[in-house]
Amino acid sequence: MIPDTLHEFVADMSPSVAVTATVGLLMLLGFLTFKSVSSDNVLPGVPELKGVPIMGAMPIYLKHGMPQLLGKLIAIGDDGISYANVVNNVLVSIHDPAMVREVLAYPEEIASREGDPGRMSWSPFWTLRRLIGNSLFSYVGPETSHQRNVFIREFNSTKSNSEKFDTITEIATVHANALTSEGSTAEVDDIKYSADNFAIALWGEILYGNPNHHVGGRVLSLSETIINLAGNPWPSVWYSFQLFLKLVTPGEPTRSEAKLRARVAKVVERNIGKLEEHERNNPDAPLKTIRNLSVMTGGGRTGPLSKFASEFANLNLFGGHHSIGLNVTWSLIDLDKHPECLAKLMAEINAVDTTDFTNVNSKMPYLNAVIMESNRLHPTVHATLRVINREITLASSKKPVVLKPGEFVPERFLGGYKKDQPFMSFGYGPRNCVGYKFAILAAKVYLVTLLKMYQMDVKDHDHEMKLGTLLETTKPVAVKVSRRY
Numbered sequence: 001m002i003p004d005t006l007h008e009f010v011a012d013m014s015p016s017v018a019v020t021a022t023v024g025l026l027m028l029l030g031f032l033t034f035k036s037v038s039s040d041n042v043l044p045g046v047p048e049l050k051g052v053p054i055m056g057a058m059p060i061y062l063k064h065g066m067p068q069l070l071g072k073l074i075a076i077g078d079d080g081i082s083y084a085n086v087v088n089n090v091l092v093s094i095h096d097p098a099m100v101r102e103v104l105a106y107p108e109e110i111a112s113r114e115g116d117p118g119r120m121s122w123s124p125f126w127t128l129r130r131l132i133g134n135s136l137f138s139y140v141g142p143e144t145s146h147q148r149n150v151f152i153r154e155f156n157s158t159k160s161n162s163e164k165f166d167t168i169t170e171i172a173t174v175h176a177n178a179l180t181s182e183g184s185t186a187e188v189d190d191i192k193y194s195a196d197n198f199a200i201a202l203w204g205e206i207l208y209g210n211p212n213h214h215v216g217g218r219v220l221s222l223s224e225t226i227i228n229l230a231g232n233p234w235p236s237v238w239y240s241f242q243l244f245l246k247l248v249t250p251g252e253p254t255r256s257e258a259k260l261r262a263r264v265a266k267v268v269e270r271n272i273g274k275l276e277e278h279e280r281n282n283p284d285a286p287l288k289t290i291r292n293l294s295v296m297t298g299g300g301r302t303g304p305l306s307k308f309a310s311e312f313a314n315l316n317l318f319g320g321h322h323s324i325g326l327n328v329t330w331s332l333i334d335l336d337k338h339p340e341c342l343a344k345l346m347a348e349i350n351a352v353d354t355t356d357f358t359n360v361n362s363k364m365p366y367l368n369a370v371i372m373e374s375n376r377l378h379p380t381v382h383a384t385l386r387v388i389n390r391e392i393t394l395a396s397s398k399k400p401v402v403l404k405p406g407e408f409v410p411e412r413f414l415g416g417y418k419k420d421q422p423f424m425s426f427g428y429g430p431r432n433c434v435g436y437k438f439a440i441l442a443a444k445v446y447l448v449t450l451l452k453m454y455q456m457d458v459k460d461h462d463h464e465m466k467l468g469t470l471l472e473t474t475k476p477v478a479v480k481v482s483r484r485y
Ligand code: HEM
Pocket: 104, 113, 136, 137, 138, 148, 151, 155, 319, 320, 323, 324, 327, 379, 380, 381, 384, 385, 424, 425, 426, 427, 428, 430, 431, 432, 433, 434, 435, 436, 438, 439, 440
């Protein structure tokens, strides 16, 4: 039950407008709009998810979280759009690619991730900011484009990714080998954890020179905690409640959030210690990535990191591990279900030198098609949110949308990805993903390493998608791995 005080507060909140983009089931794309309303006839002709009087869909949100509420909205929005009243706001889900693109292309003044802290205190991006502080995710304004450029140079450029390739291959090999250690076969309870650990170790090594980043599970547990809290409505409710009672300053973390922030700071501090040790022991080695990002944003070659690099260190504890891990996991599930695709991929893997960056990055069209198709069908970041700051007409909303079933056909990506295809697994518009190419490269390398080394048998064939903060599997992905050599 929701306390009366809280109910009053929620009902009292200034109306605001938000939009959430969802890349949902069957690769539909969705949006949620929270909009100032006083009547229920907000979007005539658009299907409405009926909630309870006054609270609207708020109880569904509180009981099941935003991803589940989204799932319900997608289910009723046959034309790619649906909505629910949430107290005095309206939550609109748009899952039509044209509409999603239109909203994601809006400039910050019209649509941003967070909105005003007082008015949109429950936004998942606000929770994230309170947990890990500022980051590129939350910045708006001129500083943003500078920061995006730094990221893009480091993670989306062929040159910088080619420099990281040997490290990715090395870490992938160590982690693939560890699945069976000395033996020839092994039963892996959940390949997701192995894939996540590969990604965690990879980040540890490339950022700080610490390939043992995953050991002890601290980073994994911290990362999971942050992801879950960001997708959970209760931290926002608790924060709103404290804000109402003036127990917390707008935008500042609550006490429990501050505790978690301190844990993040501790892990980062330990990593910096490793970085300094690496720098002392290898004075002539190229800069590790976090130092490089720091130097690119005004920091020194030793000593404290720049503000930007420190913020990325915090952001990294939340993002980039599980998303890469899930990419590999979903690809394995899809390939297991489609042996003819796996056979084509294996033929390609066996025909080229996969220790060569250019091959893996851009000369293995079928590998690329598999990763793209897996991302299209199972987009890890299945939803995002935009707060509408200025009224705007959704010009594309009148277009009828043809819904197509989601079949796994990597061939659609052979010949490249065309800009007019509704593929938005890495976002779209001015705030799309700046780690796209690095993530794809890391996923490719680990997938290729696993497939070369092992025959992988995904045990169950009924894995379904579960809308969590990220796109999860409904249950662990048990795999039998048998060495090929
Ligand atoms: C499979 C892995 C990944 C997926 C599916 C993914 C997906 C996305 C998506 C959909 C967005 C846009 C969110 C929105 O519109 O609100 C985004 C933004 C972003 N991503 Fe990724 N991402 C991945 C990996 C990475 C990696 C490895 C990095 C780090 C290098 C990264 C850094 C970022 C940053 C900083 C933004 C915010 C950009 C901005 O606000 O201007 N991502 N990502």
